[in-house]
Amino acid sequence: MSKKIREDHLHKGSNVSPYEALVAGSISGAVARAVTAPLDTIKIRLQLGPEGYKQRKPAFTIVKNLIRNEGVVALWKGNVPAEILYILYGGVQFTSYSVLNKWLSKHGNLNAHTHALIVGGGAGVASTLVTYPFDLLRTRLVANSERNLLSMTGTIKNIIKQDGLVGIFTGVRPAMLSVTSTTALMFWSYELARDFANDYKHIPFIEGFCGFLAGATAKGITFPLDTLRKRCQMYPVSHGKDQLASSFTIFKNIIIQEGVFGLYKGFGVSILKTAPTSAISLFMYEYTLTALKKTNSNLVI
Known part of the structure; x- marks a missing residue:
């Protein structure tokens, strides 16, 4: 019995339409957030703590x-x-990745891994701006x-009242550097991991496992930039408008x-949050695309 091999829809030159990428990316983002929301809250609280690294509160104390003080709903x-x-973010990220992937495949002559790095950076720029x-x-x-x-609307009004319309982009420069990288x-x-896992494509959730490794690697390298981004976002609040x-x-x-x-506060929680988020996001993207393409092919038939 032959093993069913699943396609890598993020590989160089993959044929994914913007519509398919938008739908699959949006679904992947929604599912990933729903699963990992509490970990994100804990990570941000750790990052915003003013005490030194050695004096920092452990994650368990933060949660307790x-x-x-604020109730379970605070998570x-x-x-x-x-x-x-x-x-x-998921929709824009994967849609822009799809468009840039096709364009650079036609106009560039890069190896698959460098191609993924550049296209991924472009997708990061687009999704951050939006x-x-x-x-x-x-x-x-x-x-x-x-x-x-x-309230969400009240917070928006306060930001605009204190800092003007440009206030909604407070800290966008470090964010651009952090998210893009x-x-x-x-x-x-992810593409590197998929290549290494080439002989195991038939294994269930292999996309998720590769996504887990990709998320942990990326966040491990760029985490200080993420901390800087959060501090910049909160600076007008903590130091006065x-x-x-x-x-x-x-x-x-x-x-x-x-x-x-101090730049690594919340690093452990961040890895616990980011790696599963990437795993779920990439897994859902790949599987949603597979389902969409299967549905479209059935409709054509």
Whole structure:
């Protein structure tokens, strides 16, 4: 009996239409967020802690205090904008990847792994530009330590009132660097892992396993940029609306006040969150595309 081999829809030159990528990417983002939301909340709280690395609170203490002081529902603070963020991000990321993949395959002569790195970086730029306001909003809502939840519309109004319309893009520069590099490395790592797993394509969830490795690799390399992004997003709140600081100044202050390891607060939780998120996202994307293509072929017949 022959083994059914599943296609790698992210490979160089793969034939995926923008519509298929948009649908599959949006579904993958929604599912990934729904599963990993509490871990994201814990990670952000750890990253925003002002104490030094050695004095930092362990993740368990953060969770215990959060539930005791704010209730269990606090683990899902900021989930509405985050869910929108993940759906939009997944849709835009995979759609732009599909378009850039086809274009660069025709006009470039790169090996498959370098191709994935460049296309992934382009997808990261596109998805960050489209979804960044929701990323900022999620961070502000999660950072709220009061038992009463902040409203999404109220938070948006406060941001615009204090910082103007450009306020919804506070911290976008480090975010662009962080997300773009992470996305590029994730797709590069995924294609590398898929090549190594070439003889095991028939194994269930092999896409998820490769995605897990890709997510862990990418986040492990770029995590300090993610911490910097969160600090930049919260700087106007923690230091007053009239206080402005460059990304470099905030980076320097973290090093001086908290040490180098201050950039790695929440790293363990982040890996626990990012690796499964990437696994679920890439797995759902691949399987949704397979289902869409099968449905389309049946309709044609």
